[in-house]
Amino acid sequence: MSAIATGAEGFLHRFDGLRQRLPGARLAWVQALREAAAESFRAQGFPTRRLEAWKYTDLRLVADAGFEEALSVVDAEFALPPAHSRWRAVFQDGRLREDLSTLEEAPFAAASLAAGLSTLEGRLGALARPAEQALVALNTALFEDGLVVTVPAGVAGGVLELVSLASPGERPAAFHPRHLIRLEAGASLTLIETATGPAGTRYLHNPVYEIELAEGATLTHARLQQEGSAAFQLGTAYARVAAGATYDNFTLNAGGKLVRNEIHVVLEGPKAACHMNGAQLLRDGQHADTTTVLDHAAPDCASRQTYKTVLSGRSRGVFQGKIHVHQVAQRTDGYQMNQALLLSPEAEIDSKPQLEIYADDVKCSHGATVGEIDADQLFYLRARGIPEAQARSMLVEAFLTEAVEGVQDAVAREALQAAVTGWWEKAA
Amino acid sequence: MLKIEGLTAEVDGKPILKGIDLEVPAGEIHAIMGPNGSGKSTLSYVLSGREGYEITGGSVSFNGVDLLALEPEERAAAGLFLAFQYPVELPGVGNALFLRTALNAVRRGKGEPELDAMQFLKLARERMKALSMPEDMLKRGVNVGFSGGEKKRNEVLQMALLRPKLAILDETDSGLDIDALKIVADGVNALRAPDFSALVITHYQRLLDYIVPDKVHVLMGGRIVQSGGPELAHQLEASGYASVKAA
Ligand SMILES: Nc1ncnc2c1ncn2[C@@H]1O[C@H](COP(=O)(O)OP(=O)(O)OP(=O)(O)O)[C@@H](O)[C@H]1O
Ligand SMILES: [Mg+2]
Numbered sequence: 001m002s003a004i005a006t007g008a009e010g011f012l013h014r015f016d017g018l019r020q021r022l023p024g025a026r027l028a029w030v031q032a033l034r035e036a037a038a039e040s041f042r043a044q045g046f047p048t049r050r051l052e053a054w055k056y057t058d059l060r061l062v063a064d065a066g067f068e069e070a071l072s073v074v075d076a077e078f079a080l081p082p083a084h085s086r087w088r089a090v091f092q093d094g095r096l097r098e099d100l101s102t103l104e105e106a107p108f109a110a111a112s113l114a115a116g117l118s119t120l121e122g123r124l125g126a127l128a129r130p131a132e133q134a135l136v137a138l139n140t141a142l143f144e145d146g147l148v149v150t151v152p153a154g155v156a157g158g159v160l161e162l163v164s165l166a167s168p169g170e171r172p173a174a175f176h177p178r179h180l181i182r183l184e185a186g187a188s189l190t191l192i193e194t195a196t197g198p199a200g201t202r203y204l205h206n207p208v209y210e211i212e213l214a215e216g217a218t219l220t221h222a223r224l225q226q227e228g229s230a231a232f233q234l235g236t237a238y239a240r241v242a243a244g245a246t247y248d249n250f251t252l253n254a255g256g257k258l259v260r261n262e263i264h265v266v267l268e269g270p271k272a273a274c275h276m277n278g279a280q281l282l283r284d285g286q287h288a289d290t291t292t293v294l295d296h297a298a299p300d301c302a303s304r305q306t307y308k309t310v311l312s313g314r315s316r317g318v319f320q321g322k323i324h325v326h327q328v329a330q331r332t333d334g335y336q337m338n339q340a341l342l343l344s345p346e347a348e349i350d351s352k353p354q355l356e357i358y359a360d361d362v363k364c365s366h367g368a369t370v371g372e373i374d375a376d377q378l379f380y381l382r383a384r385g386i387p388e389a390q391a392r393s394m395l396v397e398a399f400l401t402e403a404v405e406g407v408q409d410a411v412a413r414e415a416l417q418a419a420v421t422g423w424w425e426k427a428a
Numbered sequence: 429m430l431k432i433e434g435l436t437a438e439v440d441g442k443p444i445l446k447g448i449d450l451e452v453p454a455g456e457i458h459a460i461m462g463p464n465g466s467g468k469s470t471l472s473y474v475l476s477g478r479e480g481y482e483i484t485g486g487s488v489s490f491n492g493v494d495l496l497a498l499e500p501e502e503r504a505a506a507g508l509f510l511a512f513q514y515p516v517e518l519p520g521v522g523n524a525l526f527l528r529t530a531l532n533a534v535r536r537g538k539g540e541p542e543l544d545a546m547q548f549l550k551l552a553r554e555r556m557k558a559l560s561m562p563e564d565m566l567k568r569g570v571n572v573g574f575s576g577g578e579k580k581r582n583e584v585l586q587m588a589l590l591r592p593k594l595a596i597l598d599e600t601d602s603g604l605d606i607d608a609l610k611i612v613a614d615g616v617n618a619l620r621a622p623d624f625s626a627l628v629i630t631h632y633q634r635l636l637d638y639i640v641p642d643k644v645h646v647l648m649g650g651r652i653v654q655s656g657g658p659e660l661a662h663q664l665e666a667s668g669y670a671s672v673k674a675a
Binding site: 051179228375376377379381382384385386387388390391392395397398399401402 | 475476478479480481499500501503504510515516518520521525529530533534537558569586590592650
């Protein structure tokens with residue numbers, strides 16, 4: 001067994017070897033996209049902490065790991081997570097497993113990106129910015145599949161699940177799915193995504209989402225990140241929200257060794273809205289980073305962000321939230337709150353809010369708090385007979401409640417609540 | 429039931445309890461009165477196991493058990509209950525979940541079967557009705573946005589559900605209107621039994637018209653300086669603590 005090349009060179013080396021076998025090899029526009037992205041990744045390399053946007057998250061662990069792009073799917077049996085919906089797309093190592101998915105007769109169209117690539121010129125890559133984001137460049141060069149969802153105008157799409165599984169294996173695998181989600185005018189959809197993998201297996205999941213919401217559309221996007229304990233997940237989502245449309249994102253970061261959840265949202269039509277909520281539940285040795293970049297690019301838009309991080313052991317959490325209110329974006333109503341609960345003296349949270357406001361009639365507030373479990377609250381519960389461990393878990397759940405309750409869709413909210421409860425029960 | 433001998437305790441190196449001797453036999457209700465800052469709440473916290481107090485001497489036996497050796501939750505399971513002078517707010521913890529978790533924890537301790545959500549709700553509704561509490565208080569966060577009087581009633585509700593052997597009521601009457609005062613007193617009186625005792629901390633003789641104590645103690649400067657029957661409360665009401673000091 002030959003050693004796997006590491007660093008940016010390792011990925012580029014494999015890209016050179018794989019370019020003829022990757023989906024779209026015979027489509028000139030795909031080839032051009034991939035070549036440009038590879039070039040851009042070559043120029044940028046893995047982000048380092050010298051970059052302002054990566055000040056708190058060190059990717060050396062990922063760069064030094066050495067991966068292989070798994071090209072053939074093993075049709076292993078999987079214990080699938082409990083279903084939240086009739087319709088679900090199951091991905092293994094970034095490729096759609098048709099045999100495990102149920103997508104027929106849905107009120108929306110959902111299919112494999114690799115299979116439909118010839119129809120996606122102009123749509124794939126419409127929002128992603130590989131020239132600015134090294135990991136997005138990597139995804140663009142090497143994507144193998146993804147989910148393409150289109151909800152027709154006026155259609156209530158219901159709930160769609162996206163399940164991402166990683167194979168157990170000796171050779172560390174890297175996969176870079178590209179998901180395209182488009183809601184036409186007035187359409188709605190709840191997308192619940194669960195990402196898991198075997199404990200102790202090292203792999204890299206590097207998904208990119210391109211989300212387009214037309215006028216009056218509503219997308220609830222719940223992401224339950226429960227990757228295996230040795231996994232890296234570096235996800236980047238781009239959303240463009242038209243007039244009167246709502247993007248409601250909730251991300252739970254509970255698994256993985258090193259995780260970055262980066263979201264770029266542009267509110268580009270009047271009265272567009274965006275909720276970005278999240279919870280990061282971190283145990284010893286975990287690092288999770290949530291980075292949001294929100295552009296208020298039209299008047300009368302509202303945005304709400306509530307992120308809560310619970311840190312135990314020697315874990316590290318990061319929240320970076322940038323809000324850019326453009327000059328045209330009068331009567332913007334923005335709110336951002338980031339709170340951390342430290343359960344251990346060795347845990348660390350870094351927080352960087354950033355407001356850039358160029359309009360004058362704007363309501364924008366932000367805040368950050370870091371605290372420990374309140375001794376009076378803990379004593380009150382214990383004085384009522386509740387054992388200390390259980391009392392602590394009640395207070396941790398209470399801390400998270402505000403973020404979870406912000407999720408508008410009931411199915412998504414319950415899935416999240418269950419994941420939060422499950423995490424704690426395993427942690428306690 | 430409760431036997432306190434020579435109990436001394438400090439906060440941050442500052443002695444607060446300076447040798448408390450107090451015995452509450454089973455079935456009796458005792459009142460503790462005393463000026464602000466005399467150590468009444470400190471005593472109630474030390475008895476229920478709050479952190480931050482250093483016990484420097486003495487002992488407390490609760491039905492023959494060394495109370496000071498137990499964790500707070502173990503004291504609760506053994507039948508001790510403290511109605512807080514300042515009930516704590518728990519945002520994000522629903523009152524119903526809180527009450528049921530507490531009740532089941534205490535029931536587990538007693539070897540009784542736990543109640544499911546339905547059984548609990550039935551019991552809670554019954555008890556709330558007796559305390560004239562609106563049912564929507566079950567849905568709210570524990571004590572969050574409750575008025576002062578509502579918080580005190582919520583304490584009494586917890587007591588009514590947990591049915592302790594020894595209840596310590598720390599100024600549960602403060603901030604209550606006349607009707608609420610009667611309701612709270614009824615709540616305590618309803619628990620009266622040969623194996624139930626209470627330690628009622630109050631500043632006002634009025635409460636003791638409704639909960640008639642077997643004994644009244646005066647706590648001053650970290651010591652019980654005088655004990656007597658219910659008439660002692662009347663005497664204090666009339667002439668204040670100066671008369672005690674003189675005594
Ligand atoms: N954490 C603390 N640090 C310093 N001093 C404290 C602390 N807690 C209590 N004390 C002091 O201990 C003394 C007794 O306080 P305690 O609350 O027991 O009084 P109390 O008799 O309940 O008064 P009140 O009638 O006002 O409720 C007071 O002088 C108070 O300032
Ligand atoms: Mg007091």
